[in-house]
Amino acid sequence: MITPPQRRELLRALYSTERLYLGFSASSIFQKQPARQFLDALWNAVATGDMPSQCLIRETDLYLENAVPLDQYGVSAADNKGEAFVLALHSLVLFLTNESSESLDFIPEEFERFVVEEVVTDEMIDQLGPTQQTLLVTEEVRAEIENHPLIRAFANQLKMDEWKAKSIDLNPVDIENSKA
Numbered sequence: 001m002i003t004p005p006q007r008r009e010l011l012r013a014l015y016s017t018e019r020l021y022l023g024f025s026a027s028s029i030f031q032k033q034p035a036r037q038f039l040d041a042l043w044n045a046v047a048t049g050d051m052p053s054q055c056l057i058r059e060t061d062l063y064l065e066n067a068v069p070l071d072q073y074g075v076s077a078a079d080n081k082g083e084a085f086v087l088a089l090h091s092l093v094l095f096l097t098n099e100s101s102e103s104l105d106f107i108p109e110e111f112e113r114f115v116v117e118e119v120v121t122d123e124m125i126d127q128l129g130p131t132q133q134t135l136l137v138t139e140e141v142r143a144e145i146e147n148h149p150l151i152r153a154f155a156n157q158l159k160m161d162e163w164k165a166k167s168i169d170l171n172p173v174d175i176e177n178s179k180a
Contacts, residue, residue: 001049004170010095011046011175012165013104014039016112016158017088018179023081023115030082034059035089042092043179047172057096064090080118084111108158116154120145 002010021039024030038060041052064086088107095104121137124144137145145151168174 002045002051004049006095007046007049007170008165009104010042010092011168011170011178012161013088013092013095013107014042014046015161015164015179016108017085017092020081020085020088020107020112020115024085027082031063034063035085038089038092043175044172045096046170047175049170051096057093060089061093064093081115084115087111108161113154116150117145120148120150123148123150 017039021035025032034056038052038056041056044050045052088111091104091107091111124141164178168178
C-alpha cells in the first residue's frame, strides 16, 4: 500500500511526468508501452493506494534501460524531452521500489524545468538571428530567462499542480478530474 502522503507526492510528480510524456511521444524513438501502462498504473495507485504490479515495475525498469538508444559514439538519440521523460520515469520506479530516499520534486523542478528552459533559450537564440547559434548565459540572460512568459507560466503551472496535489480528495473520480 502507498500511504496518503506518498500518494500526494506521486500525484504532483505525475502531473509533470504526463507533460513530459506528451513531449517525448512525438519522438521517432518513442515507444508507447510499457510507459503508458506504467503511468496509468501510477494514476490508479494515487487513486486507490494499491501498488502497481511488480511485473509491470520490472518491465518498466527494463524498458528504461533501452528507452534511449545510444549511437556508436555513446551519444543519446533522444532529445532533451526524451531524456527528461526517461529520468522522470526512472525516478518513479525508484520511488516505488524504495531504492531512493529522494523526493519526487526533481521531476517538475529539474527535469521538466530544463525542457521549458531549453525552449526559452532556443527562442532567444532564434531572435539573435541566423549568424548566432549559441547564447552565453550571463546573469542578465539568466534574469531574462527567469522573467520569460513561458517560465512564469510554467511556475504558475507547478503552483497549481502542488495545490491540486495537496487539496483534492484521493479518490478515482477526483484524481481523473484533476488531470485536466
